[in-house]
Amino acid sequence: MKNRLLFLGPPGAGKGTQAERLASTQGLLHLSTGDLLRAEVAVGSALGQEAEAVMARGELVSDALVLAIVRQRLEGQSAGDGWLLDGFPRNLAQAEALASLLAELGQPIELVVLLELDDAVLIQRLLSRGRADDNEAVIRHRLEVYREQTAPLIRYYRERDLLQPVEAEGSVEQIGERITALLG
Ligand code: AP5
Numbered sequence: 001m002k003n004r005l006l007f008l009g010p011p012g013a014g015k016g017t018q019a020e021r022l023a024s025t026q027g028l029l030h031l032s033t034g035d036l037l038r039a040e041v042a043v044g045s046a047l048g049q050e051a052e053a054v055m056a057r058g059e060l061v062s063d064a065l066v067l068a069i070v071r072q073r074l075e076g077q078s079a080g081d082g083w084l085l086d087g088f089p090r091n092l093a094q095a096e097a098l099a100s101l102l103a104e105l106g107q108p109i110e111l112v113v114l115l116e117l118d119d120a121v122l123i124q125r126l127l128s129r130g131r132a133d134d135n136e137a138v139i140r141h142r143l144e145v146y147r148e149q150t151a152p153l154i155r156y157y158r159e160r161d162l163l164q165p166v167e168a169e170g171s172v173e174q175i176g177e178r179i180t181a182l183l184g
Contacts, residue, residue: 002110002183003028003082004102006089006162008153009115011142012122012129013168014175018115019086021176026183029077033088036069037061058133058142060149063093071101079107091149095156112157113179115168119143 003026007015016032023030037055040048047069051061070088077083089095102108122143126134133142157163166178 004107004110006085006109006112008112010122010146012126013115013117015086015115017172018175018179019084022179023084029083031073031083032086033066033069055133058138059145060090067097074105092152095153109162111164111182112162114154114163114165116165117168
């Protein structure tokens with residue numbers, strides 16, 4: 001069964017919801033850069049102070065900062081443990097840095113799940129959640145940032161034969177079943 005996974009998709013597509021669920025049933029490390037950054041903001045660390053305003057605007061935190069967090073977490077994993085990356089990588093530079101790190105660790109990605117959903121549904125889901133960066137103007141900006149910086153990763157991973165699109169409309173359980181079916 002594939003156990004080194006990456007979840008890609010626009011804000012609100014359900015990456016966090018599905019990642020948490022799958023990581024718990026499969027015993028994988030769930031590594032969400034958004035959650036890790038929010039935890040740093042909550043404790044008011046230097047890193048959190050640097051990230052807070054950037055996140056509130058819906059822009060991307062610096063690659064160096066995010067990479068340091070991911071490296072620290074993945075280096076602690078043994079080859080067979082398995083992990084699920086959610087919200088990372090977010091641009092081509094992060095994808096290249098991740099590829100080098102994983103080559104170094106001998107733990108290549110086995111599957112990239114692309115969660116696909118219409119903008120209108122994404123926006124509705126995020127407005128009902130109401131996180132600090134979930135107001136309409138910031139959501140629209142996060143979607144723009146996704147299109148400009150993150151969506152090029154769709155082609156990047158398709159060219160590497162890793163990408164599997166999943167329709168992210170329906171109940172949490174239905175979408176979970178679609179994803180589990182891809183794990184082999
Ligand atoms: P991040 O935390 O990664 O947020 P995001 O990508 O905008 O994604 P969301 O958490 O909004 O959505 P999701 O797809 O995880 O959906 P979820 O399951 O939560 O990033 C936040 C910020 O941190 C970024 O803007 C950036 O500043 C910074 N950052 C993070 N990573 C970075 C990186 N690598 N580089 C640089 N900066 C980075 O679901 C959304 C809502 O929908 C929830 O309320 C959920 O309950 C609901 N829901 C889920 N599934 C369903 C369903 N099937 N039906 C109905 N409702 C559903």
